[in-house]
Amino acid sequence: MSKPKSVWEEFFADKRSGGHRSSAEEFILKEAKEKLFHLDGGERLLDFGCGAGELLVYYAPEYERLVGADFSASMLEEAGKRIIEKKHENITLILADDKTVWEKLDSSFDRITAAGVIQYLTDEEVDNFIANASKHLNKGGKIILFDLLNPRLYPLWKIGLFSRDFGCWNLFRKIGFEVFTIISAILKNRPKDILGYTHKPCTIENIANKHGFGMEYVQSMYYEYKYHAIIS
Ligand SMILES: C[S@@+](CC[C@H](N)C(=O)[O-])C[C@H]1O[C@@H](n2cnc3c(N)ncnc32)[C@H](O)[C@@H]1O
Structure with a gap:
């Protein structure tokens, strides 16, 4: 078995594919x-x-x-x-x-x-x-x-701090997207973050x-x- x-x-x-930035x-x-x-x-x-x-x-x-x-x-x-x-x-x-x-x-x-x-x-x-x-x-x-x-830098990247267009609107959008991703992952029994630990x-x-x-x-x-x- x-x-x-x-x-x-x-x-x-x-x-x-390995999911490289490009x-x-x-x-x-x-x-x-x-x-x-x-x-x-x-x-x-x-x-x-x-x-x-x-x-x-x-x-x-x-x-x-x-x-x-x-x-x-x-x-x-x-x-x-x-x-x-x-x-x-x-x-x-x-x-x-x-x-x-x-x-x-x-x-x-x-x-x-x-x-x-x-x-x-x-x-x-x-x-x-x-x-x-x-x-x-x-x-x-x-x-x-x-x-x-x-662990210190990853959350900052996730909320877009390193992106060129970082601002309040994008910050809220990213946070909203994260919350949606986590909830849908829980519902579908998939890993909460596909980038791992x-x-x-x-x-x-x-x-x-x-x-x-x-x-x-x-x-x-x-x-x-x-x-x-x-x-x-
Ligand atoms: C993000 S990809 C990176 C692939 C490659 N190193 C690169 O940089 O293009 C991660 C790879 O690790 C493999 N992997 C993850 N955990 C593993 C494990 N425990 N044993 C063997 N392979 C693993 C996945 O199958 C995947 O191909």
């Missing part, structure tokens, strides 16, 4: 360049929650061997198409979640990364993720978590410290309300 799907597995079951190739390329700067080398990379491979295909020329893992078959299907289109032969895709991925890996990595994924894990799941990742990390390797939702930087740092790592906090370049956690 197959295991029941989690609320997020259900949510991503038919999704086909799906324009030039924008994704800029995002990938920012991420490659922070990834800062290494030869083997695991992209956990690789989604449709939008970033993974830009990481590929910089690495010898890459593994992309995701629990959404539709996302992986899109990633597969992108990989063929870009003619990359150094990427393996694995259908797995944060618990099963580790037993499916046959090598260790210099970089274990996840972009826009940690928001779908609870604090306890992040703790287990970092514990498992540390066992699959080569000496001197890094775990680089991109674009976590900052926020994580305090200090919580991630404490988890990193618990597993013997340090954490560097970096503000995300293209998302005002997100941050990166560079764990090494």
Whole structure:
């Protein structure tokens, strides 16, 4: 018997894109360049929650061997198409979640990364993720978590504080929209916020410290309300 799907597995079951601010190739390329700067080398990379491979295909020329893992078959299907289109032969895709991925890996990595994924894990799941990742990390390797939702900045972004047309009217409109979204999500038994959970930087740092790592906090370049956690 197959295991029941989690609320997020259900949510991503038919999704086909990573929901970047813009799906324009030039924008994704800029995002990938920012991420490659922070990834800062290494030869083997695991992209956990690789989604449709939008970033993974830009990481590929910089690495010898890459593994992309995701629990959404539709996302992986899109990633597969992108990989063929870009003619990359150094990427393996694995259908797995944060618990099963580790037993499916046959090598260790210099970089274990996840972009826009940690928001779908609870604090306890992040703790287990970092514990498992540390066992699959080569000496001197890094775990680089991109674009976590900052609990201080995310509510401000939601009410439009960072938008160019921020004003009273738009503020009320956004608040009204939020209330409507929450009520309709409750009625339809869907996640209240499709962007998942926020994580305090200090919580991630404490988890990193618990597993013997340090954490560097970096503000995300293209998302005002997100941050990166560079764990090494
Ligand atoms: C917002 S998308 C980001 C995709 C990709 N990293 C990118 O930046 O384009 C989040 C991805 O994480 C995957 N995901 C979320 N929680 C996961 C989990 N527990 N195990 C495996 N994949 C997960 C989803 O299926 C989805 O493809």
